[in-house]
Amino acid sequence: MNEKTTSGASLFGAFTHKEIRHILRDRRTLLILLGIPVIQIVLFGFAITTEVRDVRVGILDPTPDVATRHITDRLLANDYFTFAGLFSSPAAVERSLRRGEIEMALVFAPSSPGRITRDGTVPVQLIADASDPNTAALFTGYATNIITAAAGELAGTPEESPARLLPEMRLLYNPAMRAAYNFVPGVMGLVLMLICAMMTSISIVREKESGTLELLLVSPVRPFVIIAAKIVPYLILSGINIATILLLSVYVLDVPVVGSLFWLVLVSLLFVLVSLSIGIFVSSIVRSQVAAMLISGMVLMMPVVLLSGLLFPVENMPILLRWTSHLIPAKWYIAAMKKIMIEGAPVLYILREILVLVGMGILLLLVSWKKFNDRIA
Amino acid sequence: MNVITTELLTKRFGTFTAVDRVTFEVRRGEIFGFLGANGAGKTTAMRILCGLSKPTSGKAIVAGHDVATHPDHVKRHIGYMSQKFSLYEDLKVWENIRLYAGIYGMRPAEIKAKSAILLRQLEFEDGRDKLVRSLPLGWKQKLAFSVAVFHEPRIVFLDEPTGGVDPVTRRQFWELIYQVADRGITVFVTTHYMDEAEYCDRVSIMVDGRVEVLDSPEQLKKRFRATSMEEVFRHLARGTTRS
Numbered sequence: 001m002n003e004k005t006t007s008g009a010s011l012f013g014a015f016t017h018k019e020i021r022h023i024l025r026d027r028r029t030l031l032i033l034l035g036i037p038v039i040q041i042v043l044f045g046f047a048i049t050t051e052v053r054d055v056r057v058g059i060l061d062p063t064p065d066v067a068t069r070h071i072t073d074r075l076l077a078n079d080y081f082t083f084a085g086l087f088s089s090p091a092a093v094e095r096s097l098r099r100g101e102i103e104m105a106l107v108f109a110p111s112s113p114g115r116i117t118r119d120g121t122v123p124v125q126l127i128a129d130a131s132d133p134n135t136a137a138l139f140t141g142y143a144t145n146i147i148t149a150a151a152g153e154l155a156g157t158p159e160e161s162p163a164r165l166l167p168e169m170r171l172l173y174n175p176a177m178r179a180a181y182n183f184v185p186g187v188m189g190l191v192l193m194l195i196c197a198m199m200t201s202i203s204i205v206r207e208k209e210s211g212t213l214e215l216l217l218v219s220p221v222r223p224f225v226i227i228a229a230k231i232v233p234y235l236i237l238s239g240i241n242i243a244t245i246l247l248l249s250v251y252v253l254d255v256p257v258v259g260s261l262f263w264l265v266l267v268s269l270l271f272v273l274v275s276l277s278i279g280i281f282v283s284s285i286v287r288s289q290v291a292a293m294l295i296s297g298m299v300l301m302m303p304v305v306l307l308s309g310l311l312f313p314v315e316n317m318p319i320l321l322r323w324t325s326h327l328i329p330a331k332w333y334i335a336a337m338k339k340i341m342i343e344g345a346p347v348l349y350i351l352r353e354i355l356v357l358v359g360m361g362i363l364l365l366l367v368s369w370k371k372f373n374d375r376i377a
Numbered sequence: 378m379n380v381i382t383t384e385l386l387t388k389r390f391g392t393f394t395a396v397d398r399v400t401f402e403v404r405r406g407e408i409f410g411f412l413g414a415n416g417a418g419k420t421t422a423m424r425i426l427c428g429l430s431k432p433t434s435g436k437a438i439v440a441g442h443d444v445a446t447h448p449d450h451v452k453r454h455i456g457y458m459s460q461k462f463s464l465y466e467d468l469k470v471w472e473n474i475r476l477y478a479g480i481y482g483m484r485p486a487e488i489k490a491k492s493a494i495l496l497r498q499l500e501f502e503d504g505r506d507k508l509v510r511s512l513p514l515g516w517k518q519k520l521a522f523s524v525a526v527f528h529e530p531r532i533v534f535l536d537e538p539t540g541g542v543d544p545v546t547r548r549q550f551w552e553l554i555y556q557v558a559d560r561g562i563t564v565f566v567t568t569h570y571m572d573e574a575e576y577c578d579r580v581s582i583m584v585d586g587r588v589e590v591l592d593s594p595e596q597l598k599k600r601f602r603a604t605s606m607e608e609v610f611r612h613l614a615r616g617t618t619r620s
Contacts, residue, residue, distance in 0.1 A: 014479045018468065025467045025508075211461030218427045218457040218534075219480045220449055 011221060015229030022203070023233050033199065037191045037241045041248045044183040055139045056084035058102035060093050062110035067154050071124065074150035075106060080142050097129050104128045104139060106147075184249040185337030186310030188268065189330035191241050193275050193304050196234055198296035200279030203230055205292040208283075223372065231276050238272045258344030267340065267350065270357050271333040277364035278329070284371040304330040332356045378405045380532050380563045381426060386435035388421050395421040397586035398435065403532075408554060408564045410574045410594075413583030414614050419567050420536070422583070426565070427534055428452050440531040453481070456525035456533035456562075460540050462517050464524065466510040470501075473509060474524055481528035495523055515546035519553060526557050533557065535566040539573065551576055571607040580606070582613050589613050 023030055057075065061068050076083050084102045087093045093105045109123040126143055130136035204227070207213035216226055242265065249255040257264060278300065286292050305311060307325040314325045325331050336353035339345040347354075381403035388396040395418045403409045413419040424430040426439050428448030437444045440454035464473045471492065478488040496502045499519060509517060518538065526533050535554075539547045551573070558564050566577070574580050574594060581591040590597060590613065594606055603609045 011479065014476060018465070018472075018476055021472070022465075022467055210466070211459045211463035212465060214429075214459055214461075215457060215463045215477075216480070217429055218452060218455070219477070220452045220482075221480045 012225050012229055015225060016232045019203075019229050019233045023237075033195055033237055034240065034244075036194065037187065037244045038248065040187045040191060041184070041245060041253070044187055045180060045253050053080060055081050055104055056102045057081045058085045058087050058093055058096055058105040059083070060087045060090065060105060060107040062108070068108045070154060071147055071150045072106065075143060075146050078142070078146055080139060093127065097127065100129070104143065106143070180249065180253040180255045181342050182338075183310065184245065184253065184255050185334045185341060186308065188242065188245050188337060189271070189308060189334045190301070190304055190310065191245065192238055192268065192272055193278075193300060193330050194296075195237055195241060196272050196275030197279040197282065197300055198293065200230060200234055200276050201282035201286070201292040201296055202289050204280065204283035205286055205289050208287060209289060227280060234276065235272060242268050255341070257341050259340035260347070263347050264337070264340050267333065267336050267354060267357075270354065270361070271329065274329045274357050274361040274364065277361050277368065281364050281368040281371075284368045303328050307331065308334050310334065329357060329360050379403060380405050381437070381439050381565070383426075383437040384435055386422070386425065386437050387433050388425060388430065389433045394586050396425065396432075399586075399588050401581055401588055401591055403563060403565060405531075405563055406558055406561045407578040408558050408566065408576065410577030410580035411565060411567045411583070412574055412580055412610065413567075414617065417583040417617070418586040419583050423534060423536060423565075423567065427455060427457060454531045456528065456530035458521050458525040458533070458535050458538050460537035462514070462521050464509045464517065464521050467508060469506050469508055470512075470520060471505045473520070474527060477524045478527050483528055491527065495527070499523065515542055515549070518542060518546070518550060522550065522553055526562055529560075530562060532563040532565055535564065537567055537569060539568065539570065547573070571605065571610055574606040574610075582610060584613055584617050
């Protein structure tokens with residue numbers, strides 16, 4: 001009995017050794033796996049940004065005066081907007097918009113002094129190139145705020161307009177509205193899912209294809225040892241990736257880890273285990289590496305990108321998609337990560353996410369185990 | 378002494394009977410050819426004998442253990458080589474040997490000594506540290522076979538081991554099979570090549586899930602008044618109801 005357990009442990013060692021060899025000998029894949037988080041963080045951090053900067057603004061002001069100049073100055077003083085030309089006619093503005101020389105135009109009506117009335121209405125028009133509707137909505141929103149504030153300053157003191165309500169906004173947890181706070185947890189979910197689910201399934205299916213798995217099944221080694229040994233190197237890789245992402249986000253993107261690092265790592269490991277079980281499950285239903293890659297890539301990755309809240313808010317989706325999003329493990333992980341990392345919430349607040357992930361992991365493992373045994377019988 | 382004994386061995390998938398009341402024995406040290414057309418049920422039967430699949434009814438004793446109740450004991454005493462050549466391509470020759478020998482509980486020192494002898498016999502000492510990927514197919518097959526019998530199993534199962542190699546290499550491969558049989562290891566081999574069937578001590582031919590005939594190639598040829606195993610096989614396969 002004793003001898004059996006020691007030989008089991010050394011077998012596990014031998015298999016882990018073999019798996020690590022497989023990965024180390026495949027330099028290109030290894031490089032990709034280690035590079036992915038860096039590339040994603042750089043892409044999301046610097047290239048794909050939902051923040052608006054340097055919107056080119058054209059001004060059409062037929063009768064400039066103190067009021068219009070004040071509003072114009074206030075707008076252009078802002079970082080988001082840059083001056084791109086003074087226009088003399090609406091036609092010129094339109095031409096320029098169409099050519100893409102400007103993205104927004106600030107158009108004042110030609111009128112007599114005293115245009116800015118006591119009730120605070122400003123006869124001013126914003127024309128925006130809305131071919132990218134999200135961005136247009138974003139920067140016209142900014143501009144409206146700035147103009148309203150500037151007009152308010154012109155209209156005079158509060159005593160003269162006592163009924164005006166001025167809501168003051170406070171943006172909690174992410175006061176600068178930086179996109180990095182949103183995508184860092186998202187990228188973690190994406191990368192871990194990719195490495196754990198896709199690579200595990202591919203590596204198991206590869207052995208199916210090559211016939212080595214059959215050889216192992218005919219041998220006295222327990223399937224559990226084979227699978228467990230496969231998981232180990234990806235666990236290590238995931239750890240390296242989590243560390244890479246956290247270091248990059250803290251030191252390059254200035255996203256602090258507000259909450260407990262311990263829970264962050266623990267919940268990440270939980271998600272890694274769920275992703276690994278997905279990989280094992282996928283490998284139990286497909287026969288070829290191509291199929292494993294397609295399923296992991298299309299069926300698993302796309303929903304993570306689209307439905308996990310990484311790019312688009314899930315709250316605005318049709319109810320069917322919102323329900324579907326509940327089935328995506330990454331959604332729960334990303335939600336938990338946001339709470340821990342950005343909001344610094346105590347673990348009690350992410351209990352629901354943790355329980356959902358635990359449940360999903362157990363379910364997936366049970367189903368894979370059953371499928372596996374069906375194949376043997 | 379028999380190393381394989383089956384009694385009315387049957388495997389059904391739903392209403393389809395893949396293996397139909399098969400009864401036969403394989404003696405120690407013989408080369409047993411297990412023939413049959415595609416879909417005749419030989420792969421299913423072989424999977425049962427290897428402990429990969431449970432029989433629906435009937436009994437099979439392999440290397441002294443019941444495959445249905447003690448597949449783990451059976452697995453310890455058999456070797457296996459599939460039609461897909463199945464060593465790890467991205468591991469070195471020596472690493473493959475060490476891994477598979479380790480699976481069967483051989484000690485590192487024992488593995489080291491024995492693999493040195495093996496590589497010398499194969500005249501392949503230079504290949505020890507080569508990646509398996511870089512070897513020609515003939516070598517890969519010889520190695521896969523040597524690895525399958527490295528732990529001195531009582532039976533080695535070969536599932537169409539010579540698929541896709543040239544006649545010269547096939548001949549060399551059969552030399553290895555004879556050597557192994559001389560060591561007392563029983564060889565249980567499926568093949569498509571009827572000339573290979575002639576090399577076997579005894580052959581069985583499966584048709585529609587049943588073992589139709591079982592005898593030495595000479596006796597079979599005499600019985601069907603045929604000049605080659607090819608003819609015997611065609612004669613029997615004509616009676617099939619499965620395509």
